[in-house]
Amino acid sequence: MTISENLTEVQNRIDDSLRRAGRPPQAATLIAVSKTKPVSMILEAYRAGIRDFGENKVQELTEKREQLPSDIRWHMIGHLQRNKVKYLIGNVALIHGVDSLRLAEEISRESVKKSVETDILIEVNAAGEESKFGAAPEETPALVEAISRLPAVHIKGLMTIAPYTENPEENRKYFRALKQLSVDITRKNVDNVSMSVLSMGMTNDFGVAVEEGATYVRVGTGIFGLRSRGSAVTDGPADSE
Ligand SMILES: *Cc1c(COP(=O)(O)O)cnc(C)c1O
Numbered sequence: 401m402t403i404s405e406n407l408t409e410v411q412n413r414i415d416d417s418l419r420r421a422g423r424p425p426q427a428a429t430l431i432a433v434s435k436t437k438p439v440s441m442i443l444e445a446y447r448a449g450i451r452d453f454g455e456n457k458v459q460e461l462t463e464k465r466e467q468l469p470s471d472i473r474w475h476m477i478g479h480l481q482r483n484k485v486k487y488l489i490g491n492v493a494l495i496h497g498v499d500s501l502r503l504a505e506e507i508s509r510e511s512v513k514k515s516v517e518t519d520i521l522i523e524v525n526a527a528g529e530e531s532k533f534g535a536a537p538e539e540t541p542a543l544v545e546a547i548s549r550l551p552a553v554h555i556k557g558l559m560t561i562a563p564y565t566e567n568p569e570e571n572r573k574y575f576r577a578l579k580q581l582s583v584d585i586t587r588k589n590v591d592n593v594s595m596s597v598l599s600m601g602m603t604n605d606f607g608v609a610v611e612e613g614a615t616y617v618r619v620g621t622g623i624f625g626l627r628s629r630g631s632a633v634t635d636g637p638a639d640s641e
Pocket of ligand 1 (some may be wrong): 432435456477478561602603604618619620621622
């Protein structure tokens with residue numbers, strides 16, 4: 401299958417899930433996760449109409465960005481180290497993996513310095529996996545409130561990386577819990593906080609994630625094929641400090 405055929409299939413499955421859940425068409429946007437894949441393959445997806453791309457390393461994202469059309473929205477989906485923030489700010493549409501006040505403070509500081517506003521998502525470790533980054537669900541409301549007071553940074557919603565599984569139904573409870581958490585936080589009406597975005601679902605489970613309310617799904621393998629590095633376990637420290 402070509403990239404364009406894969407995209408059609410993934411998009412059809414997103415549309416089916418939206419319909420099944422009684423959600424409006426286009427309520428979920430596909431992010432094509434292009435990490436480790438060459439610019440030529442990204443261009444193929446771009447020509448097929450994709451404008452949202454996800455990368456998990458700052459250097460790879462900024463290098464690809466320079467070579468590709470400027471209307472692409474780049475999503476930083478990996479764990480972000482504070483010492484890399486300065487290279488990312490101004491080059492990214494949305495940072496998905498913010499899970500500490502210290503990281504948010506660095507994003508805020510760099511954004512002020514560059515006179516830009518930066519949108520972020522709070523990463524939640526919905527399944528409580530020890531190997532994963534992300535704030536504990538019970539700590540998330542307090543973290544959101546603390547980050548909301550920082551200048552030049554805006555929380556747009558929540559993100560989670562569910563456990564790897566062959567059976568997507570096993571992850572439904574985590575997606576449902578993330579949605580519920582976003583509803584709970586919305587009720588608090590925190591200034592400078594929106595909960596309009598839910599980034600959840602990958603190649604193996606994006607259909608279930610869309611049924612449970614995902615507004616972004618992050619699909620790599622299902623579009624570009626298997627990766628030679630950075631396989632299923634994608635949330636570990638990608639670079640050394
Ligand atoms: C790599 C990655 C994905 C895509 O994973 P696939 O299983 O290839 O679809 C999604 N989200 C994050 C955070 C990733 O690192």
